[in-house]
Amino acid sequence: MGKGFDAFGLCTLPAKSVPSGGLPSKGVLEVKLKVNGEERSVDVPEDVPLLWVLREELELTGTKFGCGQALCGACTVHVDGKARRSCVTAVGDVAGKAITTIEGLTQGEADGKLTVLQQAWVEGNVPQCGYCQPGQLMMAAALIRRCPKPTDAQIDATMSGSICRCGTYPRIRSAIHAATGQSEDGGAK
Amino acid sequence: MSEATQDPASSPEASKAIVPLLRRGRVARRRFLLGMLAGTAGLTIYGGVRASADEARVPDPNDVEGAFRPNIYITVTPDDRVLYGFPKAEMGQGTMTGFAMLVAEELEVGLDELEVFFPIASKEYDALETATGGSTSIVTGFVPVRQAAAAARMMLIAAAAERWGVAPDSLHAKAGRVLDDANDRSASYGELVEAAKQQRVPEAPVIKSKQDFKLVGTPARRIDSAPKVTGEAQFGIDVVVPNMTRAVMIHPPRIGAAVVSLDDSKAREMPGVVDVVITPRGVGVVAEKYWQAMRAAPAVEIEWDEGTGPSFGTENLRAELAARTDEGHVAEDEGDVDAVSGTVLEAEYETPYLSHSPMEPMNAVADVRGDVCEIWTGNQGPSAIQEAAANQLGCDRIQVIVHTPYLGGAFGRRSHPEAAIEAVWLSEAVGRPVQVIWSRENDTRGHRYRPQSHNRIKGTLDASGELAALEFHAQSQSIFASLDAGGLFPPVIPPRLRKWLAGNLSRLFDSNTLLADTIPTEGATHLGYAIPNRRVSYANFHTPVVVSWWRSVGYSINTYVVEAFMDELAHAAEQDPYEFRRAMLQDSPRWLGVLEAVAEMSEWGERELPEGVGRGIAVCFAFGSYCAHVIDAHVDEGTIVVDQVYSALDCGYAVNPDLVVSQVEGSVIFALTAALWGEITMKDGAVEQGNFDTYRMMRMHEAPKIEVRLLSSEEDIGGVGEPAVAPVAPALANALFMATGHRLRRLPLQPELDRARARADQGGK
Numbered sequence: 015m016g017k018g019f020d021a022f023g024l025c026t027l028p029a030k031s032v033p034s035g036g037l038p039s040k041g042v043l044e045v046k047l048k049v050n051g052e053e054r055s056v057d058v059p060e061d062v063p064l065l066w067v068l069r070e071e072l073e074l075t076g077t078k079f080g081c082g083q084a085l086c087g088a089c090t091v092h093v094d095g096k097a098r099r100s101c102v103t104a105v106g107d108v109a110g111k112a113i114t115t116i117e118g119l120t121q122g123e124a125d126g127k128l129t130v131l132q133q134a135w136v137e138g139n140v141p142q143c144g145y146c147q148p149g150q151l152m153m154a155a156a157l158i159r160r161c162p163k164p165t166d167a168q169i170d171a172t173m174s175g176s177i178c179r180c181g182t183y184p185r186i187r188s189a190i191h192a193a194t195g196q197s198e199d200g201g202a203k
Numbered sequence: 204m205s206e207a208t209q210d211p212a213s214s215p216e217a218s219k220a221i222v223p224l225l226r227r228g229r230v231a232r233r234r235f236l237l238g239m240l241a242g243t244a245g246l247t248i249y250g251g252v253r254a255s256a257d258e259a260r261v262p263d264p265n266d267v268e269g270a271f272r273p274n275i276y277i278t279v280t281p282d283d284r285v286l287y288g289f290p291k292a293e294m295g296q297g298t299m300t301g302f303a304m305l306v307a308e309e310l311e312v313g314l315d316e317l318e319v320f321f322p323i324a325s326k327e328y329d330a331l332e333t334a335t336g337g338s339t340s341i342v343t344g345f346v347p348v349r350q351a352a353a354a355a356r357m358m359l360i361a362a363a364a365e366r367w368g369v370a371p372d373s374l375h376a377k378a379g380r381v382l383d384d385a386n387d388r389s390a391s392y393g394e395l396v397e398a399a400k401q402q403r404v405p406e407a408p409v410i411k412s413k414q415d416f417k418l419v420g421t422p423a424r425r426i427d428s429a430p431k432v433t434g435e436a437q438f439g440i441d442v443v444v445p446n447m448t449r450a451v452m453i454h455p456p457r458i459g460a461a462v463v464s465l466d467d468s469k470a471r472e473m474p475g476v477v478d479v480v481i482t483p484r485g486v487g488v489v490a491e492k493y494w495q496a497m498r499a500a501p502a503v504e505i506e507w508d509e510g511t512g513p514s515f516g517t518e519n520l521r522a523e524l525a526a527r528t529d530e531g532h533v534a535e536d537e538g539d540v541d542a543v544s545g546t547v548l549e550a551e552y553e554t555p556y557l558s559h560s561p562m563e564p565m566n567a568v569a570d571v572r573g574d575v576c577e578i579w580t581g582n583q584g585p586s587a588i589q590e591a592a593a594n595q596l597g598c599d600r601i602q603v604i605v606h607t608p609y610l611g612g613a614f615g616r617r618s619h620p621e622a623a624i625e626a627v628w629l630s631e632a633v634g635r636p637v638q639v640i641w642s643r644e645n646d647t648r649g650h651r652y653r654p655q656s657h658n659r660i661k662g663t664l665d666a667s668g669e670l671a672a673l674e675f676h677a678q679s680q681s682i683f684a685s686l687d688a689g690g691l692f693p694p695v696i697p698p699r700l701r702k703w704l705a706g707n708l709s710r711l712f713d714s715n716t717l718l719a720d721t722i723p724t725e726g727a728t729h730l731g732y733a734i735p736n737r738r739v740s741y742a743n744f745h746t747p748v749v750v751s752w753w754r755s756v757g758y759s760i761n762t763y764v765v766e767a768f769m770d771e772l773a774h775a776a777e778q779d780p781y782e783f784r785r786a787m788l789q790d791s792p793r794w795l796g797v798l799e800a801v802a803e804m805s806e807w808g809e810r811e812l813p814e815g816v817g818r819g820i821a822v823c824f825a826f827g828s829y830c831a832h833v834i835d836a837h838v839d840e841g842t843i844v845v846d847q848v849y850s851a852l853d854c855g856y857a858v859n860p861d862l863v864v865s866q867v868e869g870s871v872i873f874a875l876t877a878a879l880w881g882e883i884t885m886k887d888g889a890v891e892q893g894n895f896d897t898y899r900m901m902r903m904h905e906a907p908k909i910e911v912r913l914l915s916s917e918e919d920i921g922g923v924g925e926p927a928v929a930p931v932a933p934a935l936a937n938a939l940f941m942a943t944g945h946r947l948r949r950l951p952l953q954p955e956l957d958r959a960r961a962r963a964d965q966g967g968k
Contacts, residue, residue: 042474058494066494070449075441076434078611080562081643085895088562116434132432139424139861142869143295144431145562145611151432170904177895179562179612180295181872183906185865 045109049074050118060106064098065089067105068115076116076148080177087176090149091115097156116148119155131155134193135186142180150176154190163194258575259604260444263288264320271396273404275327276348277310277355283379283393285312287352288322291344292335292583293427294561294610294617295869296924297862300425301341302348304858308419309352309410311376312392319426324585324605334584336618336752338826338922341858345920346410353408355399362398363390413856422861427609438611439581440566440640447568447636448477449493450629451500454485454645457888458747459511462486470502479503480632484621487629489637512747512888517655520746521553524657524678531676531742534724538736543672546664548775552764553949556883557653557753558898563611564646569626570636571596576603580623581610588620592627614873615752619651647898648890652883653753654680655746656723658764663736668776670787672736677761679723681743685750726761726929731791731824732769732784748885754873755928758825763878763950766821766933770940780937781807781820788822793853796914797831798822800851804910805833813837816846819937821930827921828854829914832871834907834934837942841960843953845875845907845935853914854921864911867927871909874931876901879953 047054049072056071063082068074068091077100080088084099091100092114114121119129128136131154141147150173157164157172164172169190178186265278265286272278278286287306293299299319307314324333356376363381364371367388374383382389413420430436455461467479470488475495480487486505490496567580569592576592585605593600610617622639629637641649656679663672721728723741730737753759773783781802788795801807801820812818815837822831833849850867857863880899884891892898936947945959 062494066492066497069441070492070494073443074434075437075443078438078562079440079564079640081895083643083894083896086562086643086900120433128429128432135432136424136428139422139428139865141295141425141428141431142297142865143562143610143612144427144436145438145609147431148434173903174905175902177562177900177902179560179614179873179900181869181901181906182865183872183901183903184868184909186903 043106045105047105047109047113048111049113050115051112051121056105058105060109061104063101064091064103064105064108064113065100068100074115074117078145078148080146080149085177086146086149087153088146088149090152090176092152092156095156095159097153114152116152119151129155130193131158131189134189138185138189138192140182140185140189142182146176146178146180147182150178150182150186154186158190158194164190258577259323259606260570260577261323261606263322264318265322269396271355271358271399273355273358273399274351275322276351277306279355279359279392279396279399281393281396283391284318285310285316285379285392286318286320289319290322290328290333291340292581292607292610292613292617293321294335294581294583294613296340296866297425297859298335298340298344299427300423300862301858302344303426304419304423305345305348306352308416309349310356312379314418314423314426316379317426321607324589324607326601330584330586333586334618335613336583336615338828338925342827342920342922345858349410350408353410354405357405357408358399358402359392359395361402362395365402366390366395366398419858420856421859423859425862431609437608438563439568439579439608440563440611442568442579442606442608442638444568444570444579444636447570447638448489448491448633449496449638449640450487450489450626451493451496452485452487452625452639452641452645453500453503453505454648455507455510457507457510457513458515458650458885460507460509460888463506463508465506466504469504470499473499473502475499477635478629478633480629482625482628484625487625487632487637487639489629489633493638493640510747510888515747515888516886517556517884518886520655521657524553524744525551527657527678527742527744529678529742529744531678531740532719533738533740534719534721535728535737535739537738538672540663540672540674540736540738543663543665543736545666545671546775547661548664548768548772549659549661550768550771550948552658552660552767554653554656554760554763555881555950556655556748556750556885557877557881558647558649558883558892559612559614559616559651559751559753560647560898560900561610561612561614561616564641564643565616565622565649566638566640567623567626568636568638569623569630571627571630574598574602576627576630577606578603578623578626579606579608580620580626581613581617582607582620582623583610583613583615583618587618588623591620591624595624595627596631614754615756616651618752621649621651643895644893647883647892647894650749651751652748653756653759654682654750655748656680656760658761660764660768662768662772664772664776668778670732670734670772670776673734674737675724675727675739675761675765677723677727677739677741678744679741679757679760680746680748680750681720682722682750682752682756683720684743684745722757724761725757726823726825727765729824730765731794731822732787733790734787747888754870755825755925758823758925758929759874759877759932762821762823762825762929763932763936766823766930767936767948769821770819770933770937771946779808784820784822793829793916793918794822794824796916797829797851797853800912800914801831801833801849804849804851804912805835805847807833815942817938817940817942819934819939819941821933821937823926823929825922825926825929826924827919828852828923828926829921830867830926830930832927832930832934834931834938836935836938838939838956841957843879843935843939843956845879845905848907848909848931848934850909850927851912851914852923852927853916853918854923854926855916855918856920857913857915857923860913863913863923866923867911868909870925870927871931872901872906874928875907875935878932878935878951880951882951882954
């Protein structure tokens with residue numbers, strides 16, 4: 015019998031490429047979550063990645079799967095207001111904490127209204143395919159909470175973790191500036 | 204459907220029974236659904252009947268009772284809704300907004316009022332019409348899309364004219380109403396639906412001339428932005444259907460490897476696992492939830508055979524191509540290159556295999572049930588998927604229903620139906636809907652790469668420093684010869700001929716005689732430069748690697764070769780690279796237009812560049828449009844830094860100028876990723892890259908400033924999604940020559956620069 019193959023490693027990249035989803039299963043537990051302000055409970059092993067709990071157990075599919083290894087940022091959510099990569103976050107680690115997904119980003123806005131960031135994205139024709147944009151927006155939202163008028167260097171430092179294959183970076187930068195006003199460095203890179 | 208697989212939660216024993224049947228080589232023609240043909244024997248579907256809509260789990264949104272449907276695209280409901288079934292794929296390129304603007308313009312409704320949706324593939328749509336690629340959508344849709352909307356408008360006006368007893372000419376449409384200004388009355392489209400249905404469909408719908416456009420030609424906002432910033436937009440990966448299972452695919456570790464033996468006993472005992480299925484493309488681990496499948500997959504023990512290319516490696520291929528002397532076939536021959544004498548310059552250029560790597564990994568949901576196979580997948584050609592699935596299932600393509608949600612990027616990759624076919628196999632095996640989601644590593648290693656190439660180029664400068672002759676010889680792999688899906692061909696071709704063509708496509712192109720393959724030389728032929736003697740040839744080669752269209756296709760290779768070499772020639776002729784090109788483009792106004800535009804934008808030759816910064820220029824004609832870039836770049840402790848890109852595009856006419864600009868920006872960044880780092884390498888038949896740590900993407904802090912100018916030549920409309928990719932690599936390579944003195948003739952440029960610097964450090968060159 016041949017050696018076992020990791021579905022994600024496909025033999026050429028050992029150990030490093032095994033995502034947390036491939037770890038041995040622990041027992042199933044009831045995990046209590048607070049997602050977008052609502053109490054939710056799921057019966058899953060506590061080491062299941064939050065990404066898949068959101069997408070499959072709670073059917074919140076706005077949070078995207080891109081790499082499974084915290085390399086691309088498509089799966090970014092907020093945990094207690096801070097950006098986290100849900101693809102490598104065990105659901106047990108965030109039990110009881112406030113989780114916000116892209117679907118919950120407009121909470122606090124008047125009914126049906128977009129946040130100032132989302133509005134800037136729409137006005138600036140930022141999205142192309144749009145797949146990475148929930149993650150980009152969650153990163154940007156976390157950035158401007160911490161840093162209300164980010165400089166280009168601050169935008170670079172935060173947003174460089176999120177890959178956009180369509181190349182919308184210049185427009186993401188402009189939209190952040192448009193949403194927050196001119197930064198001290200004048201805004202233009 | 205066969206008895207053995209009908210049980211929804213098929214037991215391990217039951218599914219084991221089908222495993223031997225799925226052995227390699229037997230699956231392609233096997234009829235999975237034994238009952239399928241019998242069940243539909245009396246059904247003749249060809250002839251425009253939309254047989255599949257009734258069978259679909261999700262019907263078309265335009266199936267509204269009492270609605271007015273002058274054609275398959277436009278629907279007006281009695282309650283004043285106006286729906287538009289967008290037949291193409293929206294993968295980021297903005298065609299959905301572009302087409303909606305064309306419809307809103309002619310139908311006289313607000314862009315916000317139009318409800319745009321993705322219709323299911325059906326016989327009513329032509330296969331080519333639903334295929335998305337080659338930067339052709341706006342080019343081919345600019346008139347017919349408007350005609351479809353104009354027909355609806357004319358019928359609504361005719362209905363109102365009939366009601367009021369006035370001439371249609373005295374009425375006009377505006378904001379979803381037909382107006383009779385003379386008599387100060389109006390009717391909404393909804394009120395006119397019943398009467399409109401009775402009107403004759405105009406044979407030649409009257410469309411507006413460009414100067415009458417109010418919406419088209421403006422930088423309107425994308426209609427898909429709002430759902431894309433709230434998480435509402437549904438991509439293929441987001442599809443959930445009742446009773447759906449999820450699957451991880453364990454693909455072969457080497458090209459073409461098949462399963463020799465498998466022990467799935469441990470995996471089958473793991474929570475949620477439904478089945479483990481051997482398929483011709485590896486092993487599917489099917490579970491209730493994807494995370495359960497992810498956990499179970501490593502527990503499957505598999506022994507693979509050596510595959511179809513156990514010794515294949517990209518380094519070996521490089522060596523073989525460097526030594527190969529096959530003359531191949533001539534694509535362009537002007538003047539007599541052999542009769543010219545002067546200063547001869549010769550060079551060899553190389554490009555690597557490239558993965559498309561859209562952000563949304565390949566995925567699909569398939570539900571094989573009864574007489575129907577229903578598929579949800581982001582795709583660039585639903586008819587190809589219908590055809591491929593029908594071939595696998597032994598059914599008619601009309602029994603395959605394809606839903607196309609938003610595509611999370613594609614770049615050519617989603618022209619190919621592998622993930623959908625895997626889902627079909629697995630759904631057939633487990634008797635339930637199955638969603639297949641590729642891991643990022645599956646995606647990177649999933650083949651369908653841009654071909655590796657080796658090109659030779661030779662130029663002769665005459666005594667006055669003018670380019671008297673150019674010879675170009677491409678060695679590439681035929682993409683057409685890699686195609687295997689009969690779905691490529693439109694339904695007008697009889698099924699038997701389609702099958703024959705599909706089966707013989709590879710041979711036809713491999714022979715290099717019956718069908719001309721333009722891709723290996725596109726970007727080297729039809730140059731705008733006045734070069735009196737030219738010869739362009741190609742000699743395709745074959746490997747076990749499956750190759751594909753990759754955004755800008757042959758141009759992404761050949762424009763690099765031609766335009767980097769133009770720089771070499773200019774330097775050899777001791778001329779400015781811009782002026783050298785400009786002198787040869789005097790009779791090619793649109794080439795010249797974009798070239799002069801980027802020179803002006805960048806203040807070429809007029810501005811001192813910061814120390815260490817190099818500047819390169821390149822120009823091309825691709826997909827009906829003209830594009831030039833000037834790129835400024837420098838090297839910081841060995842690392843290439845791209846500072847600024849100036850781009851000019853002439854696509855004749857821009858339906859939405861801001862979205863055209865965004866395509867140029869995106870193309871530049873996409874192409875910089877490839878030019879700097881993009882490289883799929885293989886050794887012993889295995890791909891060496893996996894996730895984004897080994898297949899690097901440009902990120903925010905690495906992206907340069909990009910300034911774009913659109914030239915409106917009022918000429919024929921050209922493509923927009925791809926042309927700006929092609930001249931990026933040569934403009935950057937040329938900038939790096941100026942910055943470093945190293946001539947970089949092999950992509951990607953960063954490792955090539957590293958090698959050049961290492962060689963220089965060792966004293967050689």
